[in-house]
Amino acid sequence: MAITYELIKTCKQTGARLGKVHTPHGSFETPMFMPVGTLATVKTMSPEELERMGAQIILSNTYHLWLRPGEDIIEEAGGLHKFMNWNGSILTDSGGFQVFSLSDLRKIEEEGVHFRNHISGEKLFLSPEKAMHIQNALGPDIMMAFDECPPYPAEHKYMKDSVERTSRWAERCLEAHKRPHDQGLFGIIQGGEYEDLRRQSARDLTSMDFPGYAIGGLSVGEPKDVMNRVLEFTTPLMPDQKPRYLMGVGSPDSLIDGSIRGIDMFDCVLPTRIARNGTLMTSEGRLVVRNAKFARDFRPIDENCDCHTCRNYSRAYIRHLVKANETFGFRLTTYHNLYFLLNLMRQVREAIREDRLGDFREEFFEMYGFNKPNAKNF
Numbered sequence: 001m002a003i004t005y006e007l008i009k010t011c012k013q014t015g016a017r018l019g020k021v022h023t024p025h026g027s028f029e030t031p032m033f034m035p036v037g038t039l040a041t042v043k044t045m046s047p048e049e050l051e052r053m054g055a056q057i058i059l060s061n062t063y064h065l066w067l068r069p070g071e072d073i074i075e076e077a078g079g080l081h082k083f084m085n086w087n088g089s090i091l092t093d094s095g096g097f098q099v100f101s102l103s104d105l106r107k108i109e110e111e112g113v114h115f116r117n118h119i120s121g122e123k124l125f126l127s128p129e130k131a132m133h134i135q136n137a138l139g140p141d142i143m144m145a146f147d148e149c150p151p152y153p154a155e156h157k158y159m160k161d162s163v164e165r166t167s168r169w170a171e172r173c174l175e176a177h178k179r180p181h182d183q184g185l186f187g188i189i190q191g192g193e194y195e196d197l198r199r200q201s202a203r204d205l206t207s208m209d210f211p212g213y214a215i216g217g218l219s220v221g222e223p224k225d226v227m228n229r230v231l232e233f234t235t236p237l238m239p240d241q242k243p244r245y246l247m248g249v250g251s252p253d254s255l256i257d258g259s260i261r262g263i264d265m266f267d268c269v270l271p272t273r274i275a276r277n278g279t280l281m282t283s284e285g286r287l288v289v290r291n292a293k294f295a296r297d298f299r300p301i302d303e304n305c306d307c308h309t310c311r312n313y314s315r316a317y318i319r320h321l322v323k324a325n326e327t328f329g330f331r332l333t334t335y336h337n338l339y340f341l342l343n344l345m346r347q348v349r350e351a352i353r354e355d356r357l358g359d360f361r362e363e364f365f366e367m368y369g370f371n372k373p374n375a376k377n378f
């Protein structure tokens with residue numbers, strides 16, 4: 001098996017899991033946050049910087065790499081790890097989510113999905129077999145099954161048909177996967193907010209014995225309490241001895257609440273995207289560095305943070321760079337936000353080890369301001 005999971009312990013206070021995922025490119029501790037490097041780069045960060053900040057696994061997007069530069073070029077380079085000079089673990093998604101979120105004029109058939117390239121307008125077709133072929137060429141440690149990610153909200157009838165098709169596609173993915181010895185394929189449990197459909201999807205997929213499972217179709221616009229409720233009834237349906245990945249979730253509160261509900265892996269573009277906008281996550285909540293009040297503020301972004309940015313640069317300097325659209329400013333803000341989330345997950349793992357994740361959640365939410373009425377999401 002390319003991917004194995006080791007459960008170290010569960011938190012007595014919350015049930016959260018402390019574990020390790022072993023991959024052909026090393027092991028990473030869980031719960032873990034995976035920075036997103038859509039086009040084989042985490043925007044503005046070098047692989048050396050990612051390693052220095054403690055990233056152990058990153059995510060890349062099949063859809064984008066398929067369109068440019070093309071999976072054949074990456075295969076010729078010796079795979080994604082060599083192409084981008086990243087020696088840690090890599091997970092790629094299946095391209096399904098981008099087909100459903102970026103392209104218009106898509107048409108879903110049993111065979112696959114017809115759609116238009118969001119850059120050139122060219123007609124394209126993606127299917128379970130094609131998604132496996134591309135990911136086998138890219139060569140990540142973990143690849144994802146091709147699924148449909150329906151919008152929120154979706155009617156029960158639509159969702160049921162979609163879940164059943166996703167199960168049939170998952171079987172075709174397993175059959176088409178050519179490198180199970182060195183690439184682990186994860187199945188994706190869908191079903192929206194419907195407990196019966198999540199149950200059906202989990203039953204179908206766990207019977208196929210994937211080396212890991214993801215929960216898809218969350219963080220697509222539903223309220224936080226809906227997400228938490230879905231996690232509460234879905235994670236108990238997933239095998240204990242395999243990793244569990246919650247797709248597309250990366251706000252600090254959701255990382256903690258997801259861990260408490262038994263999730264091991266998370267990814268999201270949120271920290272890097274808001275960084276390029278000058279918004280920072282800090283131990284005292286959100287900080288919008290463009291604000292005029294920081295013009296003469298020579299303190300670090302986060303006085304409790306020991307990242308490279310906070311040890312060396314001031315709010316005033318970073319504000320100036322971001323306002324002047326200087327690339328270096330975006331590098332500094334991106335570094336801090338990723339470090340902040342990786343460090344948050346280190347604290348979550350420590351709290352699980354010491355059976356106090358519930359207390360940690362209370363303290364963190366209080367400090368960050370999540371307990372205030374009208375609190376922002378991140």
Ligand SMILES: [Zn+2]
Pocket residue numbers: 301302305306307308309310311336339
């Ligand atoms: Zn920092």
